[in-house]
Amino acid sequence: MSDRTFIRYFSYMIGTMVVLAVVVFVIAQVVAGKGTNAAAVAKMKKMNNTAIAERMKPVGRLLVRATKSTMNSIIPTANAGGEHGAHGKSTYDSACGACHNAGLAGAPKTGDKAAWKARIAQGNEVLYGHAIKGYTGKKGFMPPKGGNTSLSDGVVKAAVDYMVKNSK
Ligand code: HEC
Numbered sequence: 730m731s732d733r734t735f736i737r738y739f740s741y742m743i744g745t746m747v748v749l750a751v752v753v754f755v756i757a758q759v760v761a762g763k764g765t766n767a768a769a770v771a772k773m774k775k776m777n778n779t780a781i782a783e784r785m786k787p788v789g790r791l792l793v794r795a796t797k798s799t800m801n802s803i804i805p806t807a808n809a810g811g812e813h814g815a816h817g818k819s820t821y822d823s824a825c826g827a828c829h830n831a832g833l834a835g836a837p838k839t840g841d842k843a844a845w846k847a848r849i850a851q852g853n854e855v856l857y858g859h860a861i862k863g864y865t866g867k868k869g870f871m872p873p874k875g876g877n878t879s880l881s882d883g884v885v886k887a888a889v890d891y892m893v894k895n896s897k
Pocket residue numbers: 820821824825826827828829833834835836837848851855856857859860864865866867868869870871872874875876885888889
């Protein structure tokens with residue numbers, strides 16, 4: 730093949746490649762959609778944190794309804810308002826008052842200073858232990874946690890604190 734023919738074919742080839750490049754570029758623009766990208770970016774820029782969090786949040790969410798016993802396990806010691814928490818009265822009312830309000834089954838009445846004097850003298854740790862683990866004394870049987878074993882140790886201690894405070 731002569732040099733001239735070679736140069737002619739070579740020019741055709743270059744020309745074809747240039748045309749091809751332009752076609753590919755145009756197709757790429759159409760497929761990738763320059764406009765769509767810009768719109769998506771604009772949309773993302775407009776999204777605030779709440780919207781982003783909304784998009785990123787997990788598909789499922791577990792809802793746990795708080796019952797008294799789940800609250801007790803969520804707040805194991807509830808150290809607000811006093812050594813063992815402000816839950817003393819509410820725990821006492823719901824789990825201990827049945828026996829200790831009226832002195833049922835030999836239970837020392839809350840507020841009965843004479844009945845509590847010797848008990849309080851044992852010290853808080855002994856009282857906590859008896860309230861949490863249960864206790865059989867001369868008067869009768871104190872069931873563990875007043876029979877409500879779903880109570881945390883912390884709230885039972887708070888109830889003991891409440892009883893002691895009101896029986897001195
Ligand atoms: C079913 C009745 C009953 C319930 C409910 C009950 N108690 Fe008692 N508790 C007793 C009896 C009876 C005694 C006395 C036992 C004895 O000394 O013979 C007692 C004694 C105690 C004492 C004194 C222990 C000692 O060493 O002298 C504490 C403290 C106490 N209870 C805390 C609690 C707390 C806190 C609750 C609630 C979480 C509770 N009790 C619920 C019956 C009950």
